[in-house]
Amino acid sequence: MTATGVQKLAEGIWRLDMPPHQVRLLGSPPSAIGERSILLLREGKYESATGTLEFDIGDASALNVGTQQETIVLLSTAEVSLVRREIEKPMDGYSVSMPTGDREFLQLVHSELPDPMQRAAAQLLEGVRKRYPGELKRGLSRNFSETPDNFWYVIVQPRVEELSITVRGTVDHFSRVSKLEIKDDRGNTRFKVRGPDDVEAALELIFHARRR
Numbered sequence: 001m002t003a004t005g006v007q008k009l010a011e012g013i014w015r016l017d018m019p020p021h022q023v024r025l026l027g028s029p030p031s032a033i034g035e036r037s038i039l040l041l042r043e044g045k046y047e048s049a050t051g052t053l054e055f056d057i058g059d060a061s062a063l064n065v066g067t068q069q070e071t072i073v074l075l076s077t078a079e080v081s082l083v084r085r086e087i088e089k090p091m092d093g094y095s096v097s098m099p100t101g102d103r104e105f106l107q108l109v110h111s112e113l114p115d116p117m118q119r120a121a122a123q124l125l126e127g128v129r130k131r132y133p134g135e136l137k138r139g140l141s142r143n144f145s146e147t148p149d150n151f152w153y154v155i156v157q158p159r160v161e162e163l164s165i166t167v168r169g170t171v172d173h174f175s176r177v178s179k180l181e182i183k184d185d186r187g188n189t190r191f192k193v194r195g196p197d198d199v200e201a202a203l204e205l206i207f208h209a210r211r212r
Helices: 020-024 080-088 100-112 115-131 196-206
Strands: 007-010 013-017 037-041 045-047 052-054 060-064 070-075 135-138 143-147 152-157 162-167 183-185 188-193
Touching: 020 037, 100 115, 100 135, 100 143, 100 152, 115 162, 115 188, 115 196, 162 196, 188 196
Parallel strands: 037 070
Antiparallel strands: 007 013, 013 070, 037 060, 045 052, 135 143, 143 152, 152 162, 162 188, 183 188
């Protein structure tokens, strides 16, 4: 079997995408906990140049089947402390306890926006969650709406390297408190976040939005 798109985490430890149903084909795992799957290999050949990992199916055992595609693969000879550290590491640097929609938002930002905007998005979401324990819900494209009360809505815009945010309420409602340029968005109010310096002003607008 040859797995592609493999990322080396440490000596004898890799991360790859493998759907849960494929993990189950490698044996009946003793556990089904959390989002990550875990495979144990007796032997495997990793090629860093191509990002591939080759192994015989007979040399693979499924230790855990998760709910997502992310899979940790480790050789039976891998150092125990390294294995524990990689298994417990948050997905893509984001806490496994983070709501799924929030994590999807940050992962999309991480893949499509530059470093300053990644920091801005993380700071923005952290600021929101300190005051409102909801969850973002992804739409059909790069848009996310707040749940259960959609008082703010965000679109990831990779072409212009910005976040476009719409908050509930008319422009008049925000005009006295806004430190950012605001525009009408079909009866609500839209503004842009272009970097970390805009985050504080953005949070002021978000929490000035009309709530249900």
